[in-house]
C-alpha cells in the first residue's frame with residue numbers, strides 16, 4: 001500500500017521514494033512507489049503530473065489501495081520525484097474554492113453539489129435545485145468574503161460515533177475511515193482531495209455562467225489563478241472593443257446596440273437602393289431572353305435582380321463577379337425549364353450548379369466574353 005504523503009503535507013513538491021513495481025500498461029509505464037506526494041485522480045480532482053527519476057509522469061490514478069503513476073518510460077530503484085506544483089496548486093485552489101462556493105450555496109438554499117468537473121480552463125459544478133441570478137450574486141459575494149477571512153482548511157478523521165453527530169455534505173456510505181474537510185463554519189464535507197491551508201490562498205471565486213441542467217443548474221466557476229487569467233483575457237477584450245467603438249468600457253454594450261440599429265437601417269436603405277438600381281438596369285429588357293452582368297452583387301442580390309428580370313423576359317440570366325475570380329450565376333424563367341441550359345453553361349464554361357425547373361444557380365470559371373458567346377449560341 002502506497003504511503004500517501006499529500007495527506008500529511010499537501011505542499012510537498014519534491015521527495016525521494018523507492019520504485020516498488022513498474023509494468024508496461026496501455027497508456028505508459030505504470031509505476032508504484034513505496035510513498036508518494038502525487039495525488040491520484042479522484043473526487044473530481046485531476047491526477048497530478050511531474051517527474052519520477054527524470055521521467056515524465058503524464059497522469060496519476062488510483063487502483064484499489066495503490067497509487068499508479070503513468071510514466072513515459074520505465075523507472076527503477078531509488079528515485080527523486082518532483083510534482084508539477086503549479087498544476088497541483090491550481091487544482092488545490094479550484095477544489096478548495098469549490099468547497100467554499102458549494103458550502104455557501106448549501107447553507108443558503110439547501111441544495112447539494114451533484115456533479116463536479118475540473119477542466120483545463122474552468123470548472124463546472126451541478127446543483128440539484130434552481131438558483132436565481134440574485135441568489136447567485138449573493139453566493140459569490142459570501143464566497144469571496146470567506147476568502148478574505150483567511151479561514152484555516154482542516155482535515156478531520158472522526159470516529160463512527162462522532163461522524164453520526166456531524167452535519168456534513170457529500171454523505172455517502174464510505175467503507176473505512178471518512179475524511180472530512182472543514183472550512184470554519186462555511187463548509188464541512190467528506191472529501192479525499194487536496195486543499196490549500198487557508199482560504200486566502202484560493203484567490204477570487206467568480207461564477208461566469210449558469211444554465212438549467214437536469215432538475216437544477218450547472219454553474220461554471222473561475223477560481224484562483226484561472227480566474228485572474230480569465231479576467232486578464234476579458235479585460236483585454238473589453239478594452240479592444242472599447243477602442244474600436246470609441247466608448248467607455250462600461251458602455252460598450254450600449255454602443256454595440258447603437259451600432260446594430262445603424263446597421264439595420266443601412267441594410268434597409270441599401271436593399272431599397274438596390275431595387276431601384278436593378279429596376280433602372282432592367283427597364284429596357286424585353287424579348288425571349290436577357291443576360292446581365294453585375295460585379296459586386298452577392299448571390300442573393302443576383303437572384304433578386306434575376307427575379308425582377310424574369311417578369312419582363314422569357315429567360316433571364318444574371319452573372320455576378322469578374323473575369324479574374326469567375327462568376328456566380330442565376331437563371332430564371334417563368335415559363336420554361338432552364339435545367340438543360342444550366343448543364344450547357346456548366347460544361348462549356350467549366351462551372352457547377354443546378355436547381356429547380358424554373359430557377360438554377362451556380363458558378364463558372366470563365367471570362368465575360370466566353371459567357372456571352374455561349375449564351376448567344378444557347379438562344
Ligand SMILES: [Zn+2]
Nearest residue numbers: 043191192193
Ligand atoms: Zn472535495
